[in-house]
Amino acid sequence: MQPIISVQHISKKFGEFTAVDNVSFEVQAGEIFAFLGPNGAGKSTTIKMLTTLLKPTSGELQLAGHNVTKEPNETRKVFGIVFQDASLDDELTAYENMQLHAVLYGLPKKETNSRIEEMLRLVDLWERQKAIVKTFSGGMKRRLEIARGLLHHPKVMFLDEPTLGLDAQTRNLLWNYIKELNAKEGMTIFFTTHYLGEAEAVAQRIAIIDHGKIVASGTSEELKQQTGTTNLEEAYLKLTGTQVRDETLDSAEGNRERFRSIMKNKQR
Amino acid sequence: MSTIYILWLRQIKRFSRSGIRILMGFVQPLVYMLALGYGLNSVFQQSGKGSYIQFIVPGIIVQTIMFTSMFWGANIIWDKQFGFLKETLVAPVSRMKIMFGSALGGATISLIQGIILFGISIVLGFRPYNWAYVPLAIVFMGMLSLAIVGFSAGIGAVVNDMQAFVAVNNFLLIPLFFLSSALFPLDNVPQVMKIIAYVNPISYAVDAIRFTLIHQTHFGLPTDFAVLCATLVVLMSFGSYRFKQIQA
Numbered sequence: 001m002q003p004i005i006s007v008q009h010i011s012k013k014f015g016e017f018t019a020v021d022n023v024s025f026e027v028q029a030g031e032i033f034a035f036l037g038p039n040g041a042g043k044s045t046t047i048k049m050l051t052t053l054l055k056p057t058s059g060e061l062q063l064a065g066h067n068v069t070k071e072p073n074e075t076r077k078v079f080g081i082v083f084q085d086a087s088l089d090d091e092l093t094a095y096e097n098m099q100l101h102a103v104l105y106g107l108p109k110k111e112t113n114s115r116i117e118e119m120l121r122l123v124d125l126w127e128r129q130k131a132i133v134k135t136f137s138g139g140m141k142r143r144l145e146i147a148r149g150l151l152h153h154p155k156v157m158f159l160d161e162p163t164l165g166l167d168a169q170t171r172n173l174l175w176n177y178i179k180e181l182n183a184k185e186g187m188t189i190f191f192t193t194h195y196l197g198e199a200e201a202v203a204q205r206i207a208i209i210d211h212g213k214i215v216a217s218g219t220s221e222e223l224k225q226q227t228g229t230t231n232l233e234e235a236y237l238k239l240t241g242t243q244v245r246d247e248t249l250d251s252a253e254g255n256r257e258r259f260r261s262i263m264k265n266k267q268r
Numbered sequence: 269m270s271t272i273y274i275l276w277l278r279q280i281k282r283f284s285r286s287g288i289r290i291l292m293g294f295v296q297p298l299v300y301m302l303a304l305g306y307g308l309n310s311v312f313q314q315s316g317k318g319s320y321i322q323f324i325v326p327g328i329i330v331q332t333i334m335f336t337s338m339f340w341g342a343n344i345i346w347d348k349q350f351g352f353l354k355e356t357l358v359a360p361v362s363r364m365k366i367m368f369g370s371a372l373g374g375a376t377i378s379l380i381q382g383i384i385l386f387g388i389s390i391v392l393g394f395r396p397y398n399w400a401y402v403p404l405a406i407v408f409m410g411m412l413s414l415a416i417v418g419f420s421a422g423i424g425a426v427v428n429d430m431q432a433f434v435a436v437n438n439f440l441l442i443p444l445f446f447l448s449s450a451l452f453p454l455d456n457v458p459q460v461m462k463i464i465a466y467v468n469p470i471s472y473a474v475d476a477i478r479f480t481l482i483h484q485t486h487f488g489l490p491t492d493f494a495v496l497c498a499t500l501v502v503l504m505s506f507g508s509y510r511f512k513q514i515q516a
Contacts, residue, residue, distance in 0.1 A: 051358050054515075076360035087351035091282045103274040104359035132285075148355075 002065070004029040004156060004188050005050065010059035012045050019045040021212035022059070027205075029155075032182055032189040034203035036196070036236060038245045042212040043192050044084065047160055050190075051081055064155045077105065080149035081158040086141055088133050094120065094144055095129040098151060105152035119147040122177060139170035146177065157181075159191035163198065171195075175202055200232040210240045271361045272369035279343070279373025293381055294388070297332045301325070301389065304451065317453065325389045326405075326478040327450030330470065333382045333413050334445060338437050340374035341420030345433055348424075348514070357514075367511040371417045371504070378413035379406070397483040405480035408496060412473045415500040418507035425510040450474045454486050469499040 003026035012020040020042040027033045037043045048054040050061060052072040061068035064078040088097050098116040107115065120126040123143035133141065142162060149157060159178070163171040179202065181187050193199055199206060200220045207217035216223055216239050220232050227235040283290070305321040305328075312320035347353040356366045383406065386394075396402055420437075427433045447461065448470035454462055465471045476492035479485040485492070 053354070053357060073360045076358055081358055083351060083354055085351045087353075087355040089278065089282075089352050090350065091285055092278065096278075096281065100274055100278060101355070101359075103270050104356065104361055106360070 003027055003062075004031075004064055005033075005190065006060075006062040007046075007050070008060045008062075010046070010049060010056045010061060012042075012049060012054065013057045018212055020049070020056075023209065023212070023214055024059075025207050025214060025217060027156075027188060027190060029188055030182070030186045032179075032202055032204045033191070034199040034206045035190060035192045035209065036199055036206060037192075037209035038240055040245050041210045041240075043209060044160065046209070047081075047158055047190075047192070051079060051158060052076055077152065078154060079156040079158060080152065080154035082142070082145045082149050082160065082162050084160040084164065086145065088141060088144060088148075090134040091132065093130050093132055094125055094136075097133060097144065098148055101148045101151050107152055115151060119150055122150075123147045139166050142166060142170070142174065143177075146174065150181065154187065156188045156190060159189065161192055161194065163193060163195060171198070178202070196231075196233040196236055206232075208236060208239055215239050271365045272372065275356075275366060275369030276373040276376065279370055280376060282343075283373075283377045290381075293332070293336055294385065296335070297328045297385055298388065300331065301328050301392065305392075321389075321392070321394060322482050323453070323478075323484070324451065325386075325394045326481050327448075327474050328389070329382050329385055329409065329477060330412065330448075330450055330474045331445055332385045333378045333409060334416055334441060334470065336378040336381045337374065337413050337416035338420045338441055340377065340417050341422075341424030341437075342430065342433060343370070343374070344421055344424030344511075345427065345430055348428065349430075353514070363512050364508060367421060367508050371414065371421055371507065374417040374421070375410065375413040378417065379410050382409045382413065396481045401480040401483075405477050408473065408476045408480065408492075411496050411500050415496070415503045418500070418504035421507040422503075422510035425507070425514050444468060444470050448474055449478075449486060469495055472496055472499075 005025075005027035007023060007025050010020055010023045011018065023042070023046065035043055035046070045054065049056050050063060050068060052068060052075055055069055063075050066075045066078065068075045089100070092100070095116065098120065099112070102112045102116065117126060120129055123146055125140065125144055125147065128136075128140070133144065136144065146159075146162070157178075162178075163174055166174070175198065178189055178191075182189050191203075203220065205217070205219055206223060208215050208223075216226060216235075218226070220235075223232065223235045223239075224230065227238045229235040229238060301321075301324065305324050309320040312318075312323065317323065344353075347356075357363070386405075396405075423436055424433065427436060447464045448468045449465055450470065454465050454471070457465070472487060472492045472495035475485055475487050476489065476496060479489050479492065487495075
């Protein structure tokens with residue numbers, strides 16, 4: 001069977017710096033796949049390339065039968081994504097955010113309202129459909145993003161650290177939705193996380209990237225066997241080392257960081 | 269079409285919910301109209317130029333449109349910083365449509381502000397020369413709105429930091445406004461001022477609106493219209509080009 005995601009010898013260079021270095025891997029349809037690695041290892045760059053936001057310097061990317069680089073618009077219709085940072089319009093209501101997404105993805109008008117209701121109910125936000133997103137908590141926003149990402153029936157769902165900064169209850173709830181969707185609709189899930197326990201519990205297969213290269217891949221059992229460890233966290237540390245990585249922020253991210261710290265100080 | 273419409277609608281909704289910001293947009297032009305319009309009216313009249321309030325209203329309408337349109341570009345920076353832009357960039361629609369729909373929304377907002385200010389000026393005693401020409405004035409106001417919104421979208425696409433954006437805007441807006449024909453007739457100004465006003469496209473926008481509202485013109489309507497069209501095309505192209513270059 002043809003894999004739903006196929007990454008063949010992908011590299012991405014920013015000037016002299018090689019963020020992703022000759023990476024290859026495949027994800028089968030219906031799989032839950034975890035893509036792990038320390039900060040700055042090349043995770044986000046790889047996701048950006050798979051989701052048409054960045055063009056690879058070399059190599060080939062296929063997603064659900066489409067060449068990502070050559071058919072970006074076809075590719076965009078078949079995946080959904082939840083970004084690391086929020087990407088909602090805070091000034092609009094939950095429903096309006098969903099509606100905008102439906103129009104952008106050309107969802108048939110007849111289907112739109114019932115589909116929005118179905119997705120908002122799935123993440124338990126239907127009662128709050130008319131609330132302005134600004135008033136939502138971090139967990140509610142993340143749930144809304146997931147509902148929005150699912151609206152256009154994607155075959156592949158990318159989740160870039162979907163549980164970052166959420167409490168254990170919300171994390172548990174999110175993984176339940178995701179597993180349910182995977183089981184019911186056979187949707188392929190591609191996610192990153194720093195919570196290795198989550199990856200161990202949820203992912204059917206795992207790839208670990210470090211310094212732009214895949215250092216290991218397989219089921220969590222295989223990774224543990226390979227490294228002679230008893231849990232995924234140990235295996236991960238053995239593979240990527242214990243050294244802390246410093247990630248430099250680009251200017252937009254730098255601004256967000258600054259803004260957040262200002263807001264935090266104000267709240268005090 | 270529906271993509272452009274929904275992005276236009278997004279801008280209108282955001283604007284209609286901004287409450288106090290809408291009101292604040294009128295403070296500055298009103299101060300200009302009262303302080304300059306009434307303050308300098310007698311001096312202006314003594315020099316035989318007629319009513320200064322009549323003269324200055326088209327200039328103040330242009331100022332409102334310029335400032336509202338120029339600061340609209342902050343939305344692009346906002347969308348970049350708070351992520352919404354990514355949602356549109358991974359959607360299966362062209363960047364041209366995203367830019368155009370949003371810019372139309374921004375221009376509509378500026379135009380509404382301009383029309384409201386026109387209404388206020390009527391209350392304050394302004395009288396258009398002929399009401400039949402008012403719709404034409406609104407067309408020119410719309411063209412100016414879209415041109416400057418296009419320009420500010422371009423600036424917003426290049427600049428990432430809000431303080432820098434405000435600084436760039438003030439650096440551009442103040443000279444463009446004061447060194448145009450908005451506040452004084454160009455007949456008897458020093459040569460240097462005249463040259464600057466002649467190369468400043470804002471002068472032509474003011475002149476076009478002044479012609480349609482009070483039947484006074486310096487350059488003549490055909491010239492005004494031609495310059496306005498050219499400005500619109502150049503600035504919208506700049507905005508679209510820069511918007512396409514944004515890296516996620």
